[in-house]
Amino acid sequence: MTRAALVIFDCDGVVVDSERPTLAFLRDELAAHGLDLTVAQVTEMFIGGTMQGVFEEARRRGASLPDGWVESYYRRLYALLAEEVEPVPGIETVLDALEAAGVPFAIGSNGRAEKMVVTLGRTGLAPRFEGRAFSAQDPAHPERKPKPAPDIYLWIAQSLGVAPDQAVVVEDSPTGARAAKAAGMRCYGFTRETPQKRMEGIADVLFEDMADLPELLDLT
Known part of the structure; x- marks a missing residue:
């Protein structure tokens, strides 16, 4: 890949x-x-x-x-x-691997920006996503639909200058996975909390341990 x-x-x-x-x-x-x-x-x-x-x-x-x-x-x-709230175990290792490989990353959430300020701030991850945490509930763009519509993922790709088919999405819900597929992006389904059967047939790759993601993304 x-x-x-x-x-x-x-x-x-x-x-x-x-x-x-x-x-x-x-x-x-x-x-x-x-x-x-x-x-x-x-x-x-x-x-x-x-x-x-x-x-x-x-x-x-x-x-x-x-x-x-x-x-x-x-x-x-x-x-x-x-x-x-705490970081998902292993996420910081993934972000380290992405940074070392020079691969940019962002957040695309159906949640409000205010919620991300709270959770990313509490976990200490806010600096790592500075200017790259996008909300589907952006009041400045009410025309954008939340997931499962692809709008937020297409918006992020356009904002960061990447073609949709060159982007990968990491999701833990069928709703988000459908949004990724509708955007023409490859989807990695994280099944730590979500039953695997709910993601089968939607996500391209399924995994349940965040520590496995760097290898799946060919970062190691």
Whole structure:
């Protein structure tokens, strides 16, 4: 395989280990408003999407979420993550290998930029993604659709001057993997927290240990 000219990471669950506390918090929130799901069900329904999408689907399923819930949820979630989120084990080694090989990298997230400020700041990774952490919820560009649309990945490639077919995406959700494929990018599916069967047939390569990624990307 030809070495990628750009590697784009999803943020939550790929760069920062935020999925478990976020999903548990979301499960508790929905249960408090009448939609009692397991963490596994919450993961199946909502991982990789936007909170507005969660709000609309949860209401459709009977949750009594009040108007303004999304903003309230974000404020309380940010406070939680600021206290306990950590880097995904092995991600710093991957970033070191990319830097040593001269391969640029970026983040493309469905989450808000404010959330990345919290999580990347807490984990100490913010300097490594300075100017290269992109959000699909950029208020300056409401025309851009979130994943599974390819918009954010095409935007990143264009911003960094790389052809889409020369970029690689690292994703942990079917939603994100579909976005990568729609953008014409090769997708590496990270299955540390996501059941492998959910990524099969979507991602090009599956792996569950971030320590394996440098070799998969031909960086070693």
